[in-house]
Amino acid sequence: MPMAISAYLQPLFFLIYFFNVSQTTAQAPSMNTTDSSCSAHAPDFCDAYVVYRARAPDYMNLGKISDLFGVSRLSIKEASNLDSEDENLTSDQLLIIPLSCCCGGTDFSSNVSYEIKEDDSFYFVSTFVFENLTNYQEAERLNPSLHPTNLRSGDQVIFPIFCKCPTYDQSKKGVQFIITYVWQPSDGISQVSAMFNASVDDVTSENDFRNFTAAVALPVFIPVTKLPLLPKPSNSHASGERSRRHRLLTIALWSGIAALASSLACFLGFLHQRYCRREALDHEGSESEIGDAAKLKKAFDSQESSPRIKQGKLLLPGLSGYLGKPIVYETKVIMEATMSLAAQYKIGGTTYRATINGEVFAVKKTKDAKEELRILQKLNHTNLIKLTGISTDLDGSTFLVYEYAENGLLNEWLYRSPRLLQAPLLFSHGAKE
Ligand SMILES: *[C@@H]1O[C@H](CO)[C@@H](O)[C@H](O)[C@H]1NC(C)=O
Ligand SMILES: *[C@@H]1O[C@H](CO)[C@@H](O)[C@H](O)[C@H]1NC(C)=O
Ligand SMILES: *[C@@H]1O[C@H](CO)[C@@H](O)[C@H](O)[C@H]1NC(C)=O
Ligand SMILES: *[C@@H]1O[C@H](CO)[C@@H](O)[C@H](O)[C@H]1NC(C)=O
Ligand SMILES: *[C@@H]1O[C@H](CO)[C@@H](O)[C@H](O)[C@H]1NC(C)=O
Ligand SMILES: *[C@@H]1O[C@H](CO)[C@@H](O)[C@H](O)[C@H]1NC(C)=O
Helix, strand or coil: CCECCECCCHHHHHHHHHHCCCCCCCCCCCCCCCCCECCCCCCCEEEEEEEEECECCCECCHHHHHHHHCCCHHHHHHHHCCCCCCCCCCCCCEEEEEEEEEECCCEEEEEEEEECCCCCCHHHHHHHHCCCCCCHHHHHHHCCCCCCCCCCCCCEEEEEEECCCCCHHHHHCCCCEEEEEECCCCCCHHHHHHHCCCCHHHHHHHCCCCCHHHHCCCEEEEEECCCCCCCCCCCCCCCCHHHHHHHHHHHHHHHHHHHHHHHHHHHHHCCCCCCCHHHHHHHHCCCCHHHHHHHHHHHHHCCCCCCCCCCCCCCHHHHHHHHCECEECCHHHHHHHCCCCCHHHEEECCEEEEEECCEEEEEEEECCHHHHHHHHHHHHHCCCCCEEEEEECCCCCEEEEEECCCCCHHHHHHHCCHHHCCHHHHHHHHCCC
16 A cells, blocks of 8 residues: 655755755863764765754654654655554654764764744753754754844754764774764663664764763764664554565665765865865765856745745755655555556656556656755756655666656756756756856
């Protein structure tokens, strides 16, 4: 059964835009609490995860939590291995939230934007809303234009969430992610390591052999070789092998999107600061990206009058509405809709015309969804194309389900090589040059 849902990638753009706020060249103070400093032995950006506890009254469903972190419900559901996006959470239930981690100069962090509500303070939001995954002194430093004692409802505040990228050495040894976890009073090192299926030695050395008893209420880093299945409330049943496999595939896809967002976010940040430049180029493998990024930036800047971007305002609450409900189709549905990819449904390349529930879509089969989505983001910016669903099959192919369009730029992109379309052409539509 297809899960209820609908998605546009466009919000990724805004997310990226938000990362790219202007900044001063302040020195990061040493955080004697948790050391998340960047390293020459680690990439400057990566996918990372944080553990968040569902908490009454406000943060008891994925909608609220995905709005808080500006990530999709689906991605949280997948990372946390929940059965459904609408599942009722229990108090203190642990969720795994995927974030893009980026070296912002001296320290890794994932900047999350938060809209101040009545009576909020930096301290309250850091310690209770974000549950100490961030630090209020750091937040105050990052938001120099805001008076800590005089916050007003509607102010947008950036909270740097602690995160870290594995070093190249760790990656070689199989460490895929570093998870940020806030130490609890009742925690012990062996119990926490076991919960994440990480070795005690790895956890201790990752945290510079700090005294964990003194780390209560502070973030610690857990290096993992794969995402753990955290304990679930007792009434839910364990998932079978098939759904586990599906979860892994979907996570892979979503981390692809996240990686895309993080690399672009970091990359655009370099227009203001150079830190991650070399890394980003290595990552994208193309010098021409600089030009593209500059154009992206320009396009954003020229969009200030758009209703979606009010200058200085971030629109994260709307984000999960878009990103949070992509249609995830079972491969079976795609196969039925295209008569198992029959030749007469082929429109060109690996794209097929598909009829799903009476509506016509274009379905593109791809091995490299990441590259497709990268280009889609650019196209999407000009509102030419809409991704409405995805499906992954078991041999690693991804089906991207698009609005069907008879002609125009969209056709060119869908039915021929994506490389035919270069960003400058596209942006001449989006941004008046
Ligand atoms: C953390 O560092 C600050 C100064 O940077 C210092 O005043 C404070 O005592 C330190 N806290 C601990 C627990 O070491
Ligand atoms: C969640 O809880 C609400 C009310 O407590 C209930 O109406 C709803 O059916 C529950 N949803 C699920 C998926 O159990
Ligand atoms: C987070 O935002 C601050 C302030 O805009 C900026 O200085 C910093 O580089 C950003 N960090 C990351 C990791 O993007
Ligand atoms: C965060 O840390 C403070 C003390 O540093 C503590 O009072 C508070 O309860 C912690 N928040 C959570 C959600 O555990
Ligand atoms: C825990 O990790 C080890 C390797 O580090 C692996 O062999 C084992 O299957 C993992 N256990 C679970 C439950 O994931
Ligand atoms: C660890 O910290 C706790 C609480 O701050 C302290 O009582 C204990 O002596 C410390 N242990 C070591 C080995 O430093």
